[in-house]
Amino acid sequence: xxxxxxxxxxxxxxxxxxxxxxxxxxxxxxxxxxxxxxxxxxxxxxxxxxxxxxxxxxxxxxxxxxxxxxxxxxxxxxxxxxxxxxxxxxxxxxxxxxxxxxxxxxxxxxxxxxxxxxxxxxxxxxxxxxxxxxxxxxxxxxxxxxxxxxxxxxxxxxxxxxxxxxxxxxxxxxxxxxxxxxxxxxxx
Amino acid sequence: xxxxxxxxxxxxxxxxxxxxxxxxxxxxxxxxxxxxxxxxxxxxxxxxxxxxxxxxxxxxxxxxxxxxxxxxxxxxxxxxxxxxxxxxxxxxxxxxxxxxxxxxxxxxxx
Numbered sequence: 377x378x379x380x381x382x383x384x385x386x387x388x389x390x391x392x393x394x395x396x397x398x399x400x401x402x403x404x405x406x407x408x409x410x411x412x413x414x415x416x417x418x419x420x421x422x423x424x425x426x427x428x429x430x431x432x433x434x435x436x437x438x439x440x441x442x443x444x445x446x447x448x449x450x451x452x453x454x455x456x457x458x459x460x461x462x463x464x465x466x467x468x469x470x471x472x473x474x475x476x477x478x479x480x481x482x483x484x485x486x487x488x489x490x491x492x493x494x495x496x497x498x499x500x501x502x503x504x505x506x507x508x509x510x511x512x513x514x515x516x517x518x519x520x521x522x523x524x525x526x527x528x529x530x531x532x533x534x535x536x537x538x539x540x541x542x543x544x545x546x547x548x549x550x551x552x553x554x555x556x557x558x559x560x561x562x563x564x
Numbered sequence: 565x566x567x568x569x570x571x572x573x574x575x576x577x578x579x580x581x582x583x584x585x586x587x588x589x590x591x592x593x594x595x596x597x598x599x600x601x602x603x604x605x606x607x608x609x610x611x612x613x614x615x616x617x618x619x620x621x622x623x624x625x626x627x628x629x630x631x632x633x634x635x636x637x638x639x640x641x642x643x644x645x646x647x648x649x650x651x652x653x654x655x656x657x658x659x660x661x662x663x664x665x666x667x668x669x670x671x672x673x674x
Binding site for chain 1: 588593621660671
């Protein structure tokens with residue numbers, strides 16, 4: 377019985393704090409990567425290889441803990457850039473068992489008893505889904521088949537301005553996604 | 565550790581009927597100096613107001629008395645101001661029975 381209580385207590389205290397991730401390779405194979413990494417929710421690097429679809433989720437934690445796990449998963453697939461496509465939270469009411477101790481003796485013979493109390497608790501699961509890219513692997517452009525008919529006139533493209541700057545520039549862009557300092561929790 | 569704090573906060577909520585408001589961000593661009601201007605809110609599915617330079621991804625979670633759309637949006641706005649951002653795009657808010665969670669991309673209009 378005591379062992380069961382300890383297990384229940386362990387589940388109650390630490391059983392719902394996991395951050396986990398998964399990934400599916402989607403084409404180009406790349407060695408796992410351990411260097412600097414970039415994360416974006418709005419842009420994806422043009423002309424580079426997508427190596428995986430990645431997902432990370434955490435229960436009762438926020439993005440500052442989930443994104444690093446997402447990055448780690450992308451690294452394992454050889455990615456050095458993560459484009460975040462979706463962030464969503466879901467809620468579920470779960471029964472949670474807690475062990476409580478209470479005084480159950482008499483003034484002359486004090487004793488401490490334990491009991492297991494089950495409470496209903498809402499847990500939040502936040503899931504982030506994205507795509508991992510290996511910006512150091514340019515996608516090979518397939519050779520163009522020679523035209524069989526008459527040659528078309530070349531298209532004239534007038535540049536409107538300077539060429540757009542590359543998205544990845546280690547000299548000007550932050551090399552590492554920085555997580556925020558410890559979150560603020562306020563209780564009135 | 566944070567999850568444990570979250571659990572303790574939820575227990576406190578149940579015991580005292582108050583609540584918590586947690587806001588976090590992940591920097592994805594270049595933050596600027598804090599601003600005091602109004603932060604525009606653009607919900608998910610709406611077109612952003614022109615080009616936006618991405619600075620961070622923001623999430624805010626409110627429970628108890630903070631379990632509301634307004635509180636969560638305002639918390640994300642405040643975090644955006646601290647990062648020097650004047651717009652929140654792709655704002656998404658999801659509500660449970662006692663918890664509301666919002667996420668957004670904080671940026672600067674060019």
